[in-house]
Amino acid sequence: MKEQAKPAPYVPVITDVSRQFxxxxxxxxxxxxxxxxxxxxxxAIAPLASLTTADLAWLTQLSKDSPLAKGxxxxxxxxxxxxxxxxxxxxxxxxxIETVQLCPPNVIRDQIGGTCMIYARVxxxxxxxxxxxxxxxxxxxxxxxxxxxxxxxxxxAGLTGIMEGFKSKPISxxxxxxxxxxxxxxxxxxxxxxxxxxxxxxxxxxxxxxFIAAHPWSGGSVGHxxxxxxxxxxxxxxxxxxxxxxxWNELLEFDLSAEDVKAGLxxxxxxxxxxxxxxxxxxxxxxxxxxxxxxxxxTNLYEVETNLGTRKVAAPSEEQIYSLVEQxx
Numbered sequence: 001m002k003e004q005a006k007p008a009p010y011v012p013v014i015t016d017v018s019r020q021f022x023x024x025x026x027x028x029x030x031x032x033x034x035x036x037x038x039x040x041x042x043x044a045i046a047p048l049a050s051l052t053t054a055d056l057a058w059l060t061q062l063s064k065d066s067p068l069a070k071g072x073x074x075x076x077x078x079x080x081x082x083x084x085x086x087x088x089x090x091x092x093x094x095x096x097i098e099t100v101q102l103c104p105p106n107v108i109r110d111q112i113g114g115t116c117m118i119y120a121r122v123x124x125x126x127x128x129x130x131x132x133x134x135x136x137x138x139x140x141x142x143x144x145x146x147x148x149x150x151x152x153x154x155x156x157a158g159l160t161g162i163m164e165g166f167k168s169k170p171i172s173x174x175x176x177x178x179x180x181x182x183x184x185x186x187x188x189x190x191x192x193x194x195x196x197x198x199x200x201x202x203x204x205x206x207x208x209x210x211f212i213a214a215h216p217w218s219g220g221s222v223g224h225x226x227x228x229x230x231x232x233x234x235x236x237x238x239x240x241x242x243x244x245x246x247x248w249n250e251l252l253e254f255d256l257s258a259e260d261v262k263a264g265l266x267x268x269x270x271x272x273x274x275x276x277x278x279x280x281x282x283x284x285x286x287x288x289x290x291x292x293x294x295x296x297x298x299t300n301l302y303e304v305e306t307n308l309g310t311r312k313v314a315a316p317s318e319e320q321i322y323s324l325v326e327q328x329x
Contacts (some may be wrong), residue, residue, distance in 0.1 A: 016054035019096050020044070020235040026068035027059045034059050037068050043183075045190050050093065082168045084276035085129035087192040090230075100189050101230035101243065102127055109137075110249035113146035117299070117316075118155070119247035120196060120225035121162050127194040127229055127245075129275030130166050150299065150316040159316070160323045171273040172196075174285065174325065177309030181268050182261045185242065186231050188271035195228040196269045197244075198314055200301060208254050223299050223314065228268070233258070242266065269314065290321050 024044070026037040034051070036044045036059065048056065090101040105126035111119040118140055122132045140158030141149060149155040163170050173193065175184050185195055200223050230243035240258040260266040289305040293312070304313045304321055315321050 016052075017058045018052065018055050018093065020093065020098065021046075021055055021059060024059065024062060026066045027063040028068040028070065029060060029063050034063070035068055036062075043187060045187060046093075047091070050091065082276040085192075085274040087127060087129075087194065087274045091190070096234050096236040098233045098235070099231075100186070102189065102192060102194055104229065104245060104253075105227075106131065108245065108252050109247055110252075111247040112141060113144075113149060115141050115144075115149050115155075116225040116247055117150075117159055118162065120227050121159065123227045123245050123247065124194055124196050124272055125163070125170065127227065128170065128272045130168075130170055132162060136162070156316050156320060159320070168275055170275075171277065173271045173273070175268055175270065175311065177306075177311040182242075182258050185228065185261075185268045185271075186233060189229070189231055191271075192274050193271035195271050197226050197228045198267045198269060199224045199226060199265060200267050200314060207251070228266075231258075267312070267314065285325055287322055287325050290318050292318070 021036070023039040024036040025039050028035045029048070032049070033045055033047050036046070038044055046055075051059070087102045088100065089103050090099055092099050105123045107126065109119055109122060118137060122137060125132055140155060140162065144152035144155045163172075173188065175181065188195060226247075227245040228242045229245055231240055233240035241255040242258065242261075244254050244256055246252055246254065256266050261268075286307045287304060288307065291303040291305075293301040293303055295301075299314045299316050300318075302313050302315060302318065302321060304311060304325060306325060313321060313324060315324055
């Protein structure tokens with residue numbers, strides 16, 4: 001019997017490939033995802049299960065023709081009985097619009113006085129699967145100046161201490177100095193990692209108009225800590241939003257434009273791995289030089305030079321820079 005010829009492999013037409021993948025210059029297929037280097041120098045990650053037949057064929061061929069090498073970090077496998085928390089509720093791409101939304105905190109809290117830095121950390125930890133009860137919060141903020149809690153040494157120590165005491169140590173990730181902030185933020189959210197962020201100056205410019213109309217604001221340089229747990233991104237128009245978890249009862253959630261990142265109204269500080277995610281080995285970051293830039297309401301803005309580069313960091317004092325940067329607090 002004559003052997004039948006095997007069908008030719010599927011070769012996608014460029015117009016069949018999703019627009020967000022067309023400008024990929026390199027690719028690597030991992031176990032359940034594809035990692036891409038885009039023409040603008042940023043990286044993108046997409047689950048294999050989310051790809052169309054054309055997308056998968058296109059990226060598979062690209063991974064052979066122009067493979068993307070793995071970074072120098074290596075995975076350290078550790079014994080753990082803690083399951084990885086599934087923080088991603090929505091991860092989809094419809095046409096040119098990508099949407100990623102993580103779960104909200106189990107409890108969205110209303111801050112007391114000017115304690116946004118503590119409450120933002122509580123929300124940040126909560127989303128990742130680390131729960132802090134009210135008693136632990138009150139131990140830090142009780143008897144501190146209501147509007148100026150950062151004057152209390154106990155409050156300042158609590159900003160790092162609140163990250164401790166868990167059986168599974170929280171794993172945070174600083175933004176690499178060379179990365180484009182909004183692009184880095186989207187990459188981390190795609191991994192299910194919530195972001196600790198801040199509105200470092202003139203908050204009123206970034207808040208929804210309806211809220212400002214109902215709550216007159218005097219403006220000025222007032223810093224405020226928040227958490228980001230989602231985004232939308234239109235690859236055609238290069239526009240999108242970031243979803244904010246706030247700690248004001250009158251405005252617990254809202255969206256900010258991706259343009260606010262460029263304008264300096266939204267600053268990303270670090271991301272947090274969901275509980276149960278294994279840690280990768282990285283080069284330890286060491287502070288070399290700290291330069292004060294300006295006061296931003298409840299905290300200060302510094303330019304910090306480390307062995308990994310230079311970046312801006314918000315902290316109550318210069319002394320806190322070392323624990324925030326070198327210990328990843």
